[in-house]
Amino acid sequence: MNMDDFLELMQHQIRANTSDRNADSLPAATVAFFADAFRLFDKDQDGYLNMDELKNALSLVGQDGSAENLMAASDANKDNKLDFDEFVEMMKDIDV
Incomplete structure (x- = not known):
């Protein structure tokens, strides 16, 4: 799978779940x-x-x-970085 295929799949997956706002109920x-x-996005692999x-x-x-507005x-927890849980919440709200 190349990057374009991955991004297309990502867009489809996010759109399929935009109405689901409860992280616990995500498939x-x-x-x-x-x-x-x-x-993929965590280039330095620090989590x-x-x-x-x-x-x-x-x-x-x-x-x-x-990016500044999304980060804010x-x-x-206002540590100027996103952990996985914060990333999931952001991804549910972003329109790609």
């Missing part, structure tokens, strides 16, 4: 998909997305939104 396949995306990684992720999915809205 296991969606959580696994988000985990794969998180690992977090920093600002540069978030900007890169937004660029890859063609999102024009501000999604970083629940």
